[in-house]
Amino acid sequence: MNEAEDGTPAMPDRTPEEIDPRLAAVDAALDRDDSDAGTEVIKLVFASDDFEAVAARVERALGAARFKVRQLAGVAAGDLARTSGRLTPGIYAALRKEGLGGVADTAIRDALTFIPFRQLSWWLRWTLVRLTVLEAIEGRWLRAVETARDAWRSRSGRPKPPDRQ
16 A cells, blocks of 8 residues: 555555445436436435445435435435435535425425534525424414314313313
């Protein structure tokens, strides 16, 4: 092995035999526009330790033509956020393009849950604040409706139903 000028061993170039065959399999599935490419990307998230290589395949799958592949790529992006605690700018852009309510909904919510706030893109930071406010408003609205319903029942002489468990 060659040594660098500072005395540390130099990293050898990776030969084709050292490249993970799972990466090549995912690339081939995406090239063929295979309907199982999304499943292969999810498997790759859990099987490979090379974050950059996996993130590149997830990003590529998020831009696939098939809906099912994009949907499973959204799951893979969420899994990548869960397992590594980070995403690439390209994945952030693809998630923003898909938006909440689409195939990226769970991936966006996973990113908001598992990636530290300061590491989120500005769009996701704003989305987190917006969702927090909307959930607070919804909670207050539901409590107000429940209180009004209980008041109506007590005035009309109907008993309050037992709490569900």
